[in-house]
Amino acid sequence: MSKRLFALLSVLIIASMALAACGAGGGEAATLKIVSSLPMTGASLTQTQTIVNAMTLRLEQAGGKACNGKYTVTYEAWDDASAALGKWDPAVETENANKAAADPSIIAYLGTFNSGAAKLSIPILNAAGPLVMISPANTYPGLTHAATGLTEANEPDVYYPSGTRNYARVAATDDLQGPVAVNFMVSQGVKTVYILDDQEVYGKGVADSVNQAAVAAGITVIAQEGFDPKAADYKALMTKISTSNDGAAPDAVYLGAIVDNNAAQVLKDKVAIMGDNQTVKFIGPDGIFTAALIEGAGADVAEGVFATTPGLALKDLGDAGKKFYADYAAKYEETKEPYAILGYDTMSAALKAIEDVCAAGGNPTDRAAINAAVFAIKDFEGALGTWSFNADGDVTLPYFVVGQVQGGAYADYGTFTP
């Protein structure tokens, strides 16, 4: 290497180090950054857009400031899906987590939407401070606690290599959602069920939970089968199911899947082969509790579909919850997507942690302090009601909404607990 080139390189390196130091020093005092990582390319956008809107709304209500105006809080919505997959992409989620870990101004990571994605980003952020992660939507139990028969033996510790917990969620988990769905099926007179899953962490997890709870409740599970989420149709599969119950169709088909994984096509072929959702009931989890399913299948085909989702039915919400939906409708447009309110409380939790750190005389740019403050949230008056995070990071709200498609939209059927 020539001397001149060497000198030039040295100058560049020194300059960039100096700049980096400036950046860390200068940005620290003024701005706190919160990011979300949710799939915003693909059908889940219907759900995630309302989460992002609710988060933006919550931050706006706080005036974009924290600690009596000492800090400016900014929010960026990151996309963890790719056009190549048409849904959340493991590579993009990992990239997002690494990007967040490397940016010292980021003090909270709100996400993910898909439990499989959370599996990837929790350990990365765990080693970065830890940087706290709050999910509005993950329901796979193994991320926070063990559940017999539903989680792996090394879960959840495998996600927290540093030993400190850094992941909390405002959505109730699938070890509760399964029993809720099963209790509901029992109340609808379902005796036999055929369970399908999309072979993802979330879809298979919730299907496993339903399977377990159904057996316990005395419902006959004919089979649980994974389906190919990109197949052109499922007519052959549905033909098989149509005679699987001793030559007849089962009382219900349960679909553990997200809407990106061809849920509308599964529903369509189920109706084409086995008849409408009165004849053979069609029940799913929060992944299909979205208008995208109805648009994909058509209102006639989707009529009568049941779905469960964490949260409370509109009529069971307190004043704070009703106010949220009113504020949301005033700023955007009226929404029935059940995740919106969970997104709102997720942002609330992050902002509360910042305020709590300031109130205790701490430094809100310290990721570890924010993380500890999130886990210390107790009896918080959120839009969902009064809730706390327990030591595992789970929310203390075991409520689920059951919705039914009526006239082209999900209508609340009521709030249920396991």
Place this chain on the structure above:
Amino acid sequence: MKSTLQKFARPVIAIITIYLVLLLGPIAALDIPIIAASIAKNPSQLLQFLIIGLANGAIIAIIALGYTMVYGIIELINFAHGDVYMIGVFTALTTLSLTGTLTSQDPARIGLGIFIALIVSIAVSATLNATIERLAYKRLRNAPRLAPLISAIGMSFIVENIGLIWAGQSWLVPSFGTTGGGSQKEFPDLLSRMFVNMNMDPNLLANTGWGLRFTIKDLLVIVLAGVLMIGLRLFVQRTKLGKAMRATAQNRDAAKMLGIDIDWVITATFLIGGGLAGAAGLMAGLYNNTAWWFMGFRAGLQSFTAAVLGGIGNITGAMLGGFLIGLLAAFSDGYLNARWTNAWVFATLVLILLFRPTGLLGEQTGQKV
């Protein structure tokens, strides 16, 4: 030494394969006694899976023709082809919406609308495919083979994103709704509606008592696919342009020396391949009742597999491969476990390529187009 090795290689591979199938089969749900029992219990279901497999296979076969024709002429795998098919679905749906067919109850009007949609989606997909060739492949015709391959992947992403934007335009098709371009869209079941409004049962075998479903949709897909395939075969074998295509496929330089306009032949190949993809788009829309910006990816993968299975460059092979994959998938969904369907399809591809490296019917260079 080498020849002895080769002599023994095939039986050894065969024995290993049989061993693996017996060993892994039950894990992957290939439980022969259970399958035999369920066939004996409900033999008509076997026919039902055959019908479903044939209809799905017909759509795959039609798309596969586009892959194989292009490969035959310029030895390029046109990765954007699956997405041209997807555009065909959206063109058909948009045409049906703009002509008022989607909301119409009048059987004659629905029939006319479908016919117009067929013509329009063939025209749009053909033009799109030829445009892609002009933009992305023509300049790279003499470049190293990897260059057009990469630009094909790039075109695939561009067309996919066009679909993503298109699916969000609810002013074109009101039923696209408010959830944006990412979600699946309903392609209304027009054929069944047409039949119901003519007081006929969409299931043509409804009154036979056999318990089988052979609907007007299955019939249309299979008949239309058959007509297109026979038409293409006659075109390639009998017409002057077909002859020019075969000549170009055999030896491009020699064909050029004999005065064949190579550029026009290649454009025509892309036009025909794209047109077939457009027709397949309408067929798939009417059959599966879904329009989805992502549907071209899987359809493209399956059709490409079908083309390779039958012997890439070989038209009859592509049809055979398409039907084979459709049937395999239907039987695997039906008698095995849907979780393993793709594994079985691709394991079959690997097996066939092990014993016939050029595909079922081989790369017929003389006839490849």
